[in-house]
Amino acid sequence: MNFKRREFIKISGITAAGSLIIPPFFNSCKGIALSDNAESYLNHFEVTRDILQKVISAAMEKGADYADLYFEHTLENYSSLEDSKVNSAYSNIGSGVGIRVVKGEQTGYAYSEIISADAMLKAARTAANIADSAAKFSPVNINEYIPPNYYTIKTSWEGTSVKDKIPFIQRLNDNIFAGDKRVTKVNAVLGDSTSYILFYNSEGLLTWDYRPMVLLYGLCIMEENGRIENFFVGRSQRMGSEFLTNELIDELSKEVVTKTSLLFTATKPKAGEMEVVMGAGESGILLHEAIGHAFEADFNRKNTSIFADKMGKKVAENFVKIVDDGTLPGKRGAMNIDDEGNPTEKTIIVNNGTLSSYLHDRISAKYYKVNPTGNGRRQDFRNIPIPRMRCTYMENGPHKREEIIASVKNGVYVDSFSNGEVNIGQGDFTFFVKFGYLIENGKLTKPIKDFNIIGNGPQALADIIMVGDDLLINDGIWTCGKDGQGAPNSMGLPTVKIRKLTVGGLNA
Amino acid sequence: MNTKEKYDLADLVIEHALKSGAQQVSVNIYENRSNNIEIRDQKIDSLKESNQGGLSINLYVDKKYSAHSTNRMKKEELFRFVDEAISSTRFLAEDEFRMLPDPEMYYKGGGTDLNTFDPKLDAIDAKTKINLAIQALDEAFKKDERIISVSSYYSDSITNSVMVASNGFRGDSGNTNVSLYVTVSLKSLTGRPNDYWYENALFFDKLKKTDIGKKALERTIKKAEPKKIKSGKYTVIVENRVASNLAYPLYGALQGSSIYQKQSFLIGKENKPVASPLLTVYDDPLMPGGPGSRLFDSEGLAAVRRPVFEQGILKNFYIDDYYGRKLGMRPTTGNSSNIVFNLGTRGLEEMIVSVKEGVVITGFIGGNCNGSTGDFSYGIEGYFIKDGKIVHPVNEMNISGNMTEFWFSLKELGNDFLENQATRIPTLMFENVDLSGI
Numbered sequence: 001m002n003f004k005r006r007e008f009i010k011i012s013g014i015t016a017a018g019s020l021i022i023p024p025f026f027n028s029c030k031g032i033a034l035s036d037n038a039e040s041y042l043n044h045f046e047v048t049r050d051i052l053q054k055v056i057s058a059a060m061e062k063g064a065d066y067a068d069l070y071f072e073h074t075l076e077n078y079s080s081l082e083d084s085k086v087n088s089a090y091s092n093i094g095s096g097v098g099i100r101v102v103k104g105e106q107t108g109y110a111y112s113e114i115i116s117a118d119a120m121l122k123a124a125r126t127a128a129n130i131a132d133s134a135a136k137f138s139p140v141n142i143n144e145y146i147p148p149n150y151y152t153i154k155t156s157w158e159g160t161s162v163k164d165k166i167p168f169i170q171r172l173n174d175n176i177f178a179g180d181k182r183v184t185k186v187n188a189v190l191g192d193s194t195s196y197i198l199f200y201n202s203e204g205l206l207t208w209d210y211r212p213m214v215l216l217y218g219l220c221i222m223e224e225n226g227r228i229e230n231f232f233v234g235r236s237q238r239m240g241s242e243f244l245t246n247e248l249i250d251e252l253s254k255e256v257v258t259k260t261s262l263l264f265t266a267t268k269p270k271a272g273e274m275e276v277v278m279g280a281g282e283s284g285i286l287l288h289e290a291i292g293h294a295f296e297a298d299f300n301r302k303n304t305s306i307f308a309d310k311m312g313k314k315v316a317e318n319f320v321k322i323v324d325d326g327t328l329p330g331k332r333g334a335m336n337i338d339d340e341g342n343p344t345e346k347t348i349i350v351n352n353g354t355l356s357s358y359l360h361d362r363i364s365a366k367y368y369k370v371n372p373t374g375n376g377r378r379q380d381f382r383n384i385p386i387p388r389m390r391c392t393y394m395e396n397g398p399h400k401r402e403e404i405i406a407s408v409k410n411g412v413y414v415d416s417f418s419n420g421e422v423n424i425g426q427g428d429f430t431f432f433v434k435f436g437y438l439i440e441n442g443k444l445t446k447p448i449k450d451f452n453i454i455g456n457g458p459q460a461l462a463d464i465i466m467v468g469d470d471l472l473i474n475d476g477i478w479t480c481g482k483d484g485q486g487a488p489n490s491m492g493l494p495t496v497k498i499r500k501l502t503v504g505g506l507n508a
Numbered sequence: 509m510n511t512k513e514k515y516d517l518a519d520l521v522i523e524h525a526l527k528s529g530a531q532q533v534s535v536n537i538y539e540n541r542s543n544n545i546e547i548r549d550q551k552i553d554s555l556k557e558s559n560q561g562g563l564s565i566n567l568y569v570d571k572k573y574s575a576h577s578t579n580r581m582k583k584e585e586l587f588r589f590v591d592e593a594i595s596s597t598r599f600l601a602e603d604e605f606r607m608l609p610d611p612e613m614y615y616k617g618g619g620t621d622l623n624t625f626d627p628k629l630d631a632i633d634a635k636t637k638i639n640l641a642i643q644a645l646d647e648a649f650k651k652d653e654r655i656i657s658v659s660s661y662y663s664d665s666i667t668n669s670v671m672v673a674s675n676g677f678r679g680d681s682g683n684t685n686v687s688l689y690v691t692v693s694l695k696s697l698t699g700r701p702n703d704y705w706y707e708n709a710l711f712f713d714k715l716k717k718t719d720i721g722k723k724a725l726e727r728t729i730k731k732a733e734p735k736k737i738k739s740g741k742y743t744v745i746v747e748n749r750v751a752s753n754l755a756y757p758l759y760g761a762l763q764g765s766s767i768y769q770k771q772s773f774l775i776g777k778e779n780k781p782v783a784s785p786l787l788t789v790y791d792d793p794l795m796p797g798g799p800g801s802r803l804f805d806s807e808g809l810a811a812v813r814r815p816v817f818e819q820g821i822l823k824n825f826y827i828d829d830y831y832g833r834k835l836g837m838r839p840t841t842g843n844s845s846n847i848v849f850n851l852g853t854r855g856l857e858e859m860i861v862s863v864k865e866g867v868v869i870t871g872f873i874g875g876n877c878n879g880s881t882g883d884f885s886y887g888i889e890g891y892f893i894k895d896g897k898i899v900h901p902v903n904e905m906n907i908s909g910n911m912t913e914f915w916f917s918l919k920e921l922g923n924d925f926l927e928n929q930a931t932r933i934p935t936l937m938f939e940n941v942d943l944s945g946i
Contacts, residue, residue: 082769085601091593093578107554113561113579126557129634163599185770221770221880228770228880268883271739271908271944289874302548303656304693306700384554421874421887425693425700426734428904430874430887452875452885452906454944456699504875504885504906504944507740 038144041198041208045071045097051117052200053139058124059101060202063133066102066362067124068201070339071115072381074193077157079165081188084173086166098381099123103131105301105363109384140204147336147343150329153212153240157192160241165190168244172218175253180261185221190214192241199341209336213488214243215477220256222264229263231256231434232418234477236332236488259416259435266447269438269505275408276453276501277439279415280401281472284491286498287322287392288480289420289429290457295324295349295357296375296387296482297364299424306427306458307355315355316461319397322350324359326374326390331473333391333490335374340385344374349392350461361387379485386483393492397467401495404466406442412503413437413444414453427457452504460498468495509539509561511680514670517563520583522674525567525590532568532608534677534808537561538669541630545662547641550649553659555634565590566608569597573606609829611676613839615804615811622794622801625682626711629666637662640717644688647721652729654694660721661689664712677808685799686712690724696732703727703871708928710797727870730891734901736945737892743866744907744941745859747890748924750872752847752931757877757884757911758782759844762816762824764831766879773882773912777822783915785820786852793845800845800930809841816847820915847931852921856935859922861896867905867943868893875906882911888943906944917941 042048052069059067073095080088096113097120108130110123173186195211217234233256237243278286291307299305307315326335326344335344340362348356358364361376364387377388405413413436420431432452437444473492480489509517518535525533539561546553563586564577574597578589645660664686671679687708693700705723709715746754758774766772774782793802793811803811807829815823827835828842860868868890875886885908891898922935 079600083603085603087573087601087603088606089574089597089600091574091576093580093589095580106552107556109554109556111558113559127555130552130555161599162596166599187769219769223770230771230878230880268908271906271942273946302659302693304700304702308700382558382560384556418876419874423702423873423889425702426731426889426903427699428873428887428889430906432874432876432885450876450878450881450883450885451908452887454873454887454904454906456904502736502904502906502944502946504887504908505942506908507942507944 036146038206038208041196044073044196045115045198047115049142051120054117055099055120055124056200056202057137057139058121059099059128060137061135062128062131063135064101064103064128064131066202068100068199068340070098070381071198072096072195074195074380075158076191076193078189078191079162079169081169081173081186084177084186086169089162094380096381098383099127100384101127101130102363105367106130107384111382137202142206143204145205145207145341147207147209150327150334150336151212151238152329154242155240157194157212157214157241164241165244168249171246171249172253175250176218176220176257179253179257180222182222182224182261183220183257184223187219188217190216199337201341205341207337207341212238212240213332214239216252217477218252218256220260222260224264227264229260231260231263235475236477237330237475238332238334239330262447263435263449266435266449268451269412269448269503271503271505271507273500273502275411276498277404277408277411277413278493278496278498279413280468280470280493280495281474282415282417282476283493283496284393284474285417285420285431286460286493286496287394288389288489288491289422289431290455290460291322291349292324292389292392293422294424294427294457295359296389297358297360297368298387300358301364301367305424310355313355314353315458316350316353316464318353319467320350320353320464321348321395322392323348323395324375324389324392328391328473328490331391331490332475332478332488333389335390338374338376339378340372340376342372342374342376344390347373347375359387359389361385377487379487383485386485388482388487389480389489391473391490391492393471393473394467394494394496396469396471396494399466399468401468401470404468404495404497405439405444407466407497408439409441411439412448413439422457428454429457430454453501454504455501460501463499464496465499466497470494511668511670514680515672515678518670518672521563521565521586521590522672524587525565525594526674528591529594530567530569532674534566534608534671534673536564536669536671538667540665540667542665543634543637543663545638545641546659547645548659549657550642550645552638565593567593567597568607569594571602571604571606572597572600573603574600605830605833608673608675609807609809609839613810614677614808615679619803622803623797624684624710624801626684629664629684629686629712632712637664640688643717644690644720647719648690648692648725651725652694654696655692656695656700657693658721659691663687671808673808679804679808681802684710686715688715688717688720690721692724692728694728694732698733701728701731703731710799710928731889731901734889734903736902736904738946739944741940742943743863744938744943745856745863745866745868746936746938747856747868747870748922748926748933748935750870751933751936753872753886755931755933757879757882760879761911762826764825764827764835764837764842767825768831768834771879773880774822778825780822781820782822782912783817783820784918786918786921787817787820787915788850789816790814790848791816791845792848795846798846798930799928802845805841805843807842809839811845814840845930847933849921849925849933851923851925851934853923854920855922855924859920859935859937860893860898863893864895866893867891867902868898869907877911884909884911908942908944914938
């Protein structure tokens with residue numbers, strides 16, 4: 001149900017989702033990996049230009065303003081390690097076509113898991129009912145749009161056997177066990193997915209995308225004198241199987257062993273308001289929760305966002321510049337086109353401290369009379385596209401990391417998180433800290449762990465009083481949830497200091 | 509596909525998988541139809557109709573295991589899908605614990621109808637559903653000059669599924685659900701507070717269709733202009749609507765997989781006190797008309813009513829067949845059903861009156877719990893209570909603690925669980941709880 005507020009989670013060891021092993025599982029469609037012409041995608045879905053036109057005409061027959069077709073075929077594989085062996089695997093195949101019909105701000109939506117002319121026409125007529133006049137739609141000429149490519153792939157996942165994946169998962173496990181005598185359990189999962197997307201709309205736009213994604217994570221459990229600690233590391237990118245290298249595995253295993261062992265000395269911070277320094281990288285979660293969601297244009301169009309009347313207003317210090325970028329090569333949040341066929345871009349949300357753009361889908365762009373920003377995304381063909389973030393980060397500022405930490409008398413430094421959430425209307429946002437340090441008299445001192453930080457979006461944005469020059473884009477496995485739909489994201493931040501946030505700690 | 513066609517297809521796929529080299533197989537085939545309607549400010553915002561289906565399969569091949577799912581249901585494609593799945597399973601490492609459950613533990617048919625399927629729901633027309641959502645919205649729309657947006661949602665879902673295992677299990681089930689939800693946003697001095705109310709039911713006729721918009725509006729108005737209070741230890745009342753948020757970590761820690769992976773703070777606590785003696789909770793899959801009711805679980809194990817906590821003592825974990833074997837424990841079930849808390853004698857209002865200084869939690873935002881240690885910290889919103897009265901709304905605060913101690917501070921359970929929820933949890937009161945604010 002879509003009753004939950006905006007949530008953000010990092011996939012964690014215990015929620016390993018289901019799925020697969022050896023491609024190509026899918027023989028009914030000819031594998032076309034990486035081709036960049038319309039024909040190969042039309043053939044893949046076994047449709048013709050003529051059928052596309054017919055289905056769009058049916059979708060428009062009740063007088064709609066706009067309609068689109070979103071064909072998707074996704075193959076997912078997960079290989080999972082427990083007890084030091086890669087001993088289970090999951091796979092999933094999903095394919096179908098989503099048909100959307102728009103009249104003003106109103107949307108009709110239906111989909112079919114069977115891609116035949118009859119099934120599509122039926123779904124189109126169902127979706128068409130959002131409009132209620134009789135109208136004749138004359139098909140327009142088809143314009144093909146060849147998107148740029150932000151994810152170059154050397155070896156596709158479809159061309160990679162489970163046999164080739166296992167050694168890397170095994171190495172992650174073996175490294176972690178070798179890294180510390182206290183390690184008692186390791187879980188590791190490698191997941192990959194490949195999506196074929198074909199898009200056509202009532203304006204004649206025909207475009208396509210081939211989307212790879214990979215995620216790899218390791219969960220380390222250590223025990224010492226009856227005390228158990230766990231830590232999780234993961235990476236995700238839009239890449240082919242060249243993602244898997246021994247260097248990456250070694251880096252991940254080192255990181256997880258180091259962090260897990262530090263937890264044995266970690267405590268909980270004191271409760272209450274204090275200065276917070278957010279370390280470069282994962283701390284981009286601050287932007288995602290405190291600001292990003294509230295800038296998604298649907299909430300503003302509906303007037304429910306706390307930023308709904310702030311366009312063009314000063315919301316932060318001059319040195320604050322925040323962007324949402326779909327074009328960073330290979331990033332989890334990158335997309336060649338969004339799920340409404342629009343090109344993605346680097347959208348500047350806050351420039352010189354001033355709110356400069358919302359994140360738009362087609363409906364909100366039309367409502368605000370601006371160009372779409374390429375933020376219309378959907379979980380899959382079964383879902384209506386809505387404005388979503390891609391890779392959200394803050395550009396470098398004038399300060400140095402050392403000077404930022406040195407400026408704090410009593411506060412916390414945080415850089416590892418598991419999840420966050422925001423309430424769009426009141427502006428409250430949170431993120432859960434897995435690991436950080438106390439800052440005492442300008443120095444990082446005791447490790448701290450497992451506490452929630454809560455703040456208010458507009459206040460926190462105004463309270464960003466120092467920004468470092470060490471921007472780091474994080475390649476963690478971030479998935480954002482909104483209206484019941486998940487979407488992969490990336491994010492980043494330079495070291496940043498916030499005047500005060502409420503730290504969920506203990507009272508003396 | 510009707511139920512017989514699903515069984516026939518499942519049988520065919522199993523036969524093919526056994527012929528192709530699997531020693532054991534189980535197959536699940538499902539179909540789901542759903543409608544989602546969103547009304548905003550008296551206009552339809554979106555109408556969505558969903559029809560989906562799929563097949564999932566568990567394969568046991570030469571002591572190796574894999575699971576797969578697809579929504580491509582043509583027979584020839586399924587066969588090819590299974591063939592490739594079997595050949596790739598052979599690359600995996602052996603796992604001696606992977607096998608289908610002992611048929612002795614399966615549900616063997618003959619169970620009574622648990623009343624989880626409304627045969628009439630499918631025939632309700634779109635207009636009726638749209639009107640219901642509009643009515644719900646109208647209870648709030650323009651009823652207060654501060655309102656900036658009201659949205660209402662109608663949704664329903666019809667699911668039918670069949671499960672067959674090669675060592676003898678056969679079972680089918682049907683579930684329906686229907687819900688109405690309203691959310692209201694207000695313009696206030698400090699922000700745009702929003703809140704919601706919803707009702708749901710398994711049967712269309714049983715859905716409560718009034719007072720949804722009204723309650724959503726009342727709740728939103730009560731939340732306007734919140735402020736945080738001083739950090740400290742307080743008596744905390746957690747409203748029934750959100751109380752299950754605090755119970756989830758317990759349920760996570762009761763899972764066989766969590767115990768095996770050492771991600772459970774309840775390891776070794778069977779038959780030991782883990783909560784206040786006030787706490788008794790049953791897992792009751794056989795309750796007629798319960799949202800979590802079922803005759804068998806996802807592995808086919810026959811449903812049994814079991815105590816989870818009895819007077820604060822941990823009585824049963826959630827152990828599925830696989831982790832049961834790995835842990836050397838008798839399987840119970842890996843999936844919770846209806847979680848039924850015992851009740852007290854008073855409701856929320858009476859509890860508030862009895863509190864000298866404390867907080868009512870009406871919503872959680874973010875936060876998490878470390879499964880290995882039980883350390884938790886969640887964002888909260890609600891009301892500040894002083895001398896038995898609500899003084900003002902609070903927000904932007906955290907509740908923190910450790911689950912292994914927290915449940916001992918349970919002081920009272922209410923008498924007021926919400927109908928039609930799989931977790932029948934009442935309002936809860938805890939003492940001496942760490943809250944972080946100013």
